[in-house]
Amino acid sequence: MSRVWNFSAGPAALPLEVLQQAQADLLDWNGSGASVMELSHRGKPFMAMAAQAEADLRELLAIPAHYAVLFLQGGATQHFAQIPMNLAAPGDRADYVLTGHWSEKAVSEAGPYVQTRIVASSKEQGYRCLPLVDTAALDPDAAYLHYVANETIHGIEWRQPPPSGHLPLVADMSSNILSAPVDIERHGIVYAGAQKNIGPSGLVVMIIRRDLLAREGRPMANVLRYREQAAADSMLNTPNTWGWYLAGLTFKWILAQGGLAAIEAGNIRKSGLLYQAIDGSGGFYRNPVDPAARSRMNVPFTLHDPALDALFLEQSAAAGLMALKGHKAVGGMRASIYNAVPLAAVEALVAFMAEFARRYG
Amino acid sequence: MSRVWNFSAGPAALPLEVLQQAQADLLDWNGSGASVMELSHRGKPFMAMAAQAEADLRELLAIPAHYAVLFLQGGATQHFAQIPMNLAAPGDRADYVLTGHWSEKAVSEAGPYVQTRIVASSKEQGYRCLPLVDTAALDPDAAYLHYVANETIHGIEWRQPPPSGHLPLVADMSSNILSAPVDIERHGIVYAGAQKNIGPSGLVVMIIRRDLLAREGRPMANVLRYREQAAADSMLNTPNTWGWYLAGLTFKWILAQGGLAAIEAGNIRKSGLLYQAIDGSGGFYRNPVDPAARSRMNVPFTLHDPALDALFLEQSAAAGLMALKGHKAVGGMRASIYNAVPLAAVEALVAFMAEFARRYG
Numbered sequence: 001m002s003r004v005w006n007f008s009a010g011p012a013a014l015p016l017e018v019l020q021q022a023q024a025d026l027l028d029w030n031g032s033g034a035s036v037m038e039l040s041h042r043g044k045p046f047m048a049m050a051a052q053a054e055a056d057l058r059e060l061l062a063i064p065a066h067y068a069v070l071f072l073q074g075g076a077t078q079h080f081a082q083i084p085m086n087l088a089a090p091g092d093r094a095d096y097v098l099t100g101h102w103s104e105k106a107v108s109e110a111g112p113y114v115q116t117r118i119v120a121s122s123k124e125q126g127y128r129c130l131p132l133v134d135t136a137a138l139d140p141d142a143a144y145l146h147y148v149a150n151e152t153i154h155g156i157e158w159r160q161p162p163p164s165g166h167l168p169l170v171a172d173m174s175s176n177i178l179s180a181p182v183d184i185e186r187h188g189i190v191y192a193g194a195q196k197n198i199g200p201s202g203l204v205v206m207i208i209r210r211d212l213l214a215r216e217g218r219p220m221a222n223v224l225r226y227r228e229q230a231a232a233d234s235m236l237n238t239p240n241t242w243g244w245y246l247a248g249l250t251f252k253w254i255l256a257q258g259g260l261a262a263i264e265a266g267n268i269r270k271s272g273l274l275y276q277a278i279d280g281s282g283g284f285y286r287n288p289v290d291p292a293a294r295s296r297m298n299v300p301f302t303l304h305d306p307a308l309d310a311l312f313l314e315q316s317a318a319a320g321l322m323a324l325k326g327h328k329a330v331g332g333m334r335a336s337i338y339n340a341v342p343l344a345a346v347e348a349l350v351a352f353m354a355e356f357a358r359r360y361g
Numbered sequence: 362m363s364r365v366w367n368f369s370a371g372p373a374a375l376p377l378e379v380l381q382q383a384q385a386d387l388l389d390w391n392g393s394g395a396s397v398m399e400l401s402h403r404g405k406p407f408m409a410m411a412a413q414a415e416a417d418l419r420e421l422l423a424i425p426a427h428y429a430v431l432f433l434q435g436g437a438t439q440h441f442a443q444i445p446m447n448l449a450a451p452g453d454r455a456d457y458v459l460t461g462h463w464s465e466k467a468v469s470e471a472g473p474y475v476q477t478r479i480v481a482s483s484k485e486q487g488y489r490c491l492p493l494v495d496t497a498a499l500d501p502d503a504a505y506l507h508y509v510a511n512e513t514i515h516g517i518e519w520r521q522p523p524p525s526g527h528l529p530l531v532a533d534m535s536s537n538i539l540s541a542p543v544d545i546e547r548h549g550i551v552y553a554g555a556q557k558n559i560g561p562s563g564l565v566v567m568i569i570r571r572d573l574l575a576r577e578g579r580p581m582a583n584v585l586r587y588r589e590q591a592a593a594d595s596m597l598n599t600p601n602t603w604g605w606y607l608a609g610l611t612f613k614w615i616l617a618q619g620g621l622a623a624i625e626a627g628n629i630r631k632s633g634l635l636y637q638a639i640d641g642s643g644g645f646y647r648n649p650v651d652p653a654a655r656s657r658m659n660v661p662f663t664l665h666d667p668a669l670d671a672l673f674l675e676q677s678a679a680a681g682l683m684a685l686k687g688h689k690a691v692g693g694m695r696a697s698i699y700n701a702v703p704l705a706a707v708e709a710l711v712a713f714m715a716e717f718a719r720r721y722g
Contacts, residue, residue, distance in 0.1 A: 004394030008401050011602055016388075019396055023387040027380055033365030033683065035380055037561040037607075040369050040684060073434045073563055074584070077598035081582030109582040195599055200398040202434055202563045202601030221442030221470040223435070237438035238556055240563030241372055242603060246398075322394065323401060 005345035008323035009152050009298060010175065011195040013340040018249045029245075036245045041235055050233075053248030060251060060260055063184050063207055068230040070206040071244050076102075076174045076193040079204060080109035083170060083189065086217040086226050088114040088143040095119040095142040097162060100127040100151030101329060106172060113218065114143060120162070127154040129290035133162035143215075144168045144188060150176035150295050152196075153327045155287070155334070157295035161186045168212060176297050177205070178254060179339060180264035188212050194243055196297070197339050199250055203243030254339065263339055270337050270346045271296035277350040284357040302332035308360055309333070319352050321345075366706035369684035370513050370659060371536065372556040374701040379610045390606075397606045402596055411594075414609030421612060421621055424545050424568055429591040431567040432605050437463075437535045437554040440565060441470035444531060444550065447578040447587050449475040449504040456480040456503045458523060461488040461512030462690060467533060474579065475504060481523070488515040490651035494523040504576075505529045505549060511537035511656050513557075514688045516648070516695070518656035522547045529573060537658050538566070539615060540700060541625035549573050555604055557658070558700050560611055564604030615700065624700055631698050631707045632657035638711040645718040663693030669721055670694070680713050682706075 006013040029036040030045055039046050054069045063069060074082070088094055094114045096107050098121035107116050119138055120131040138145060145167040150157040152175040161169055161183070168188025177192040184190060189208045195201035206226070213227040222228040222236060229236050257263055275294060278285040278301050287294070287301045303309055312333065316324050326334040337346055367374040390397040391406055400407050415430045424430060435443070449455055455475045457468050459482035468477050480499055481492040499506060506525040511518040513536040522530055522544065529549025538553040545551060545568060555564035567587070574588040583589040583597060590597050618624055636655060639646040639662050648655070648662045664670055670693065677685050687695040698707055 002389060002394055006395050006399055008395075008399060008404075011398055011400060011402065011599065013399050014396065019388050023384055026384040026387065027377075028363060033363055033681070034367050034369075035375065037372055038367055038369060038374050039372060041372065041562070043684070073436065073439070073601075075434065075598040077584045078434070078582075081584060109584060112580040112582055193599065195602075200601075200603045201402070201599045202604060219473040221439075221473055223438045223442060223470060237436040238372065238554065238562045240434075240561075240601065240604075242561045243563060243601075320394070323404070 004320045004322040005348055006322050007335045009336040011201045012336055012338050015253045015340040018253050021249055037242050041238055041241050049248055050244055053244060053251055056251035056255060060254055061182060061184055066210050067207050068210055070229050071234040071239055072204040072206055073240055074204060076172050079191050080106040082224055084110045084114035085220050085224060087215050090218050092143045093139055095139050095145045097133060097147040098123055099148055099156050100154035102151055103148040106146055127156060128288050130293045135163050135165040138165050138167055142167055144170045146170045149173040150297055152298050153329050155289050155295045155298045155300040156293045179267050179297055181260045194247060199243050199246035203240045267296045270343055273346050273350055274299050277353055281357050284361050297338055298334060298336045300326055300330050300334040312356060316352055321349055321352060365681045365683040366709055367683050368696045370697040372562045373697055373699050376614045376701045379614050382610055398603050402599055402602050410609055411605055414605060414612055417612035417616060421615055422543060422545055427571050428568050429571055431590050432595040432600055433565040433567055434601055435565060437533050440552050441467040443585055445471045445475035446581050446585060448576050451579050453504045454478060454500055456500050456506045458494060458508040459484055460509055460517050461515035463512055464509040467507055488517060489649050491654045496524050496526040499526050499528055503528055505531045507531045510534040511658055513659050514690050516650050516656045516659045516661040517654045540628050540658055542621045555608055560604050560607035564601045628657045631704055634707050634711055635660050638714050642718050645722050658699055659695060659697045661687055661691050661695040673717060677713055682710055682713055
C-alpha cells in the first residue's frame with residue numbers, strides 16, 4: 001500500500017484515519033457480523049449511528065434546534081432544482097448571486113421551476129472577485145437569495161455570507177462546508193454534496209430552517225419534498241447508508257482534530273503557504289483572484305509559460321502529487337486542499353513548485 | 362471477524378468476495394495510491410472501471426445496443442417520479458399494474474406528473490397472486506405500462522413480464538434484477554435500486570431503450586432528464602462512485618459464478634428448499650402466496666402461533682441467522698435470499714426452522 005498526496009477537486013481525499021476505520025469495519029461493523037452496507041437503514045444499529053452523525057454535525061456547526069438536518073441523494077446539482085421546487089410556488093421569483101461555474105449552473109437548473117434573476121455578479125471580472133450584494137436591489141418578493149459559498153473551479157470563496165435582507169439565504173457549501181465555523185442562523189438553507197469535505201459522492205447534507213419546510217412549493221412527489229424527508233428522518237426511501245456512515249466517521253475525525261476552529265486554523269496555514277509560494281515565485285506561478293476572495297479550499301494557478309504545463313503535471317505526478325491539472329474552464333493547475341489534505345501534502349507541493357521553478361525559470 | 366447469515370430485505374447481503382476485494386482496495390485502488398472514493402469520476406482510471414462495469418452488465422443481461430445503461434441516484438422511489446417526468450408530457454396518461462406495496466408507491470409518486478390508471482390488480486386478493494393483464498384493456502394512448510417485477514414485502518414475483526401490447530413496458534426490478542435472465546427487449550425501461558442484488562444503497566441502474574430518450578416529457582432540470590444523463594455517460598453530475606465500483610465488482614462476481622443461468626439455478630434451489638420447508642411443516646409455517654407467483658428472492662412466512670414470533674426471532678438471531686423479522690404490513694417472518702445469500706445460509710435456516718418446529722410444534 002502506497003498513498004499519494006491527493007489534490008483532487010472532488011471526489012477528493014478522505015482522512016486516512018477514516019479510511020482505515022472503514023477498512024477495519026468492512027466485513028463486520030459494530031459487532032453486527034455484517035458490513036454497514038448490508039444492514040437495514042431501519043434497524044437499531046444503523047439508526048443509532050445515523051442519529052449520532054447528525055448530533056456530531058450539529059455540535060460541529062452549532063446548528064440550532066429550529067433547523068432540520070437531512071441526509072439526501074442527488075448531489076448539489078439535483079438540489080439546484082429541488083430547492084426551487086420546494087421553496088417557490090409556480091410563478092414565484094428567486095434572486096441569485098453569480099460568482100462562477102457552479103452559481104451559473106444553479107441558475108440554469110432552477111430555470112424550469114422558478115423565475116430566476118441575477119442580483120449580483122462578478123462575471124464581467126472573469127470571476128476573479130466577489131460582487132457587492134446590495135440589499136436594496138433584492139426582490140422583496142423573491143422566494144430566496146441563492147449563493148455558492150466556494151467556487152471550486154474559479155477558486156473564489158465568501159469569508160462571510162452576503163447580506164440577504166429579509167430573504168432566506170440559501171448557500172451551496174459543497175466545497176467549503178466544515179472548513180471553518182459558519183453562522184448557520186444567517187441562512188435558510190445550507191447544503192453540500194459530500195464529496196469534498198464530508199465523505200464519498202452520492203450523499204448531500206442539508207441544513208434547513210424548519211419554517212421553510214412549511215412552504216408548499218409546487219406539486220411534486222413525496223420523495224422530492226424536504227418536508228416529507230424531514231418527517232421521515234431522511235428515510236422516506238433508502239438513504240445512501242455507506243455515505244452516511246462515512247460522513248459520521250468524518251464528523252468524529254473533525255471533532256478529534258479540535259472542531260472547526262482548529263480545522264480553520266489548519267486551512268489558513270495550508271492555503272497561506274500555497275498562496276505565498278505562488279505570489280513569491282516572481283511571476284513563475286500566478287493566481288489571478290482578488291486576495292480578499294481567494295479560496296482556502298481550491299487554489300488554481302497558472303505557469304508563466306503554458307508550454308511547461310505538461311512537464312509540470314508529469315513531474316508532479318512522478319513525485320507523488322496527484323490530480324493537479326486545472327479545470328479546462330480556467331486552464332493551468334489547481335490544488336484542492338480540503339480538510340483531509342494534510343499540511344505535509346502542501347509542504348511537499350510547495351517544495352516541488354520551488355524546485356520546478358528553479359529548474360525551468 | 363465473525364460473519365452472520367444475513368436475510369435482510371435491503372440493504373442486503375453482498376458477496377463475501379466482493380467485500381473482501383473492496384476491503385483490500387480501500388486505501389489504494391488499482392495502484393492509484395488512493396481509495397476509489399477519492400478519485401475524480403472524470404479521471405481515466407475511474408472512467409475505465411465505469412465503462413467495464415457497463416460492459417459486464419450488458420454481457421450478463423444481453424442488453425442490445427439500442428438500449429442505454431445509466432448509473433443514477435435517488436433510489437427506485439425517486440424514479441417512480443422521474444419516469445413519468447421523462448416519458449409523459451403534461452396531460453398524458455399512464456397504465457399501472459398493482460401487485461403490492463411497491464407498485465402502490467410507484468403510482469402515488471407518479472401522481473403529480475401523469476394521470477395514472479390501474480389496469481390490473483391483485484389487491485383484492487391481498488396481493489397473494491399475480492393479476493391477469495388484458496392487453497385489450499390497456500389505454501392505447503398511455504405513455505407506458507408500469508409493473509414491479511418482484512414485490513419485496515408481499516413475496517410475489519413475475520416469472521415473465523406481463524403483456525403490454527404496443528406500450529413501452531417499464532419494470533421496477535429493484536429486488537430481482539440479475540437473479541435470472543430477463544428479456545430486455547420486452548421492456549422500454551428496466552430499473553433497479555442497487556441495494557439488493559447489485560451493491561450498496563444510493564445507486565440506481567437503469568436500462569432504457571434509446572427511442573424513449575427522445576421523448577420530451579415535461580419541463581425539468583437537466584440533471585433529472587435521462588436523455589441528458591445518457592449523453593453525459595451518467596456523469597452530468599458526480600455519480601455515486603463507490604456504488605458504481607461495487608456494482609462493477611458484483612457484476613464480475615456474477616460472471617465468475619457462470620452468469621445468470623447459473624445464478625438462476627442457484628436461486629431456484631435455494632428458494633425451493635425454503636418453500637419446501639414451509640409447505641412441509643404440517644402447517645407450523647405458512648406462506649400464503651399462489652405457488653406460481655412465489656418470489657425466489659423474498660420469502661415471507663408466518664408461524665402457526667404468532668405468540669411464538671418473538672421466540673423465533675430471538676433464537677434465530679442467537680443461531681447467527683440475522684434479519685428474519687417480517688415487514689409490519691404482512692407480519693411474521695421474511696427471509697430475503699438474494700444472489701449473495703449462499704445455499705449454506707438457507708440450509709442453516711431450514712435446519713433451524715425444523716428444530717424450532719420440533720421443539721414448539
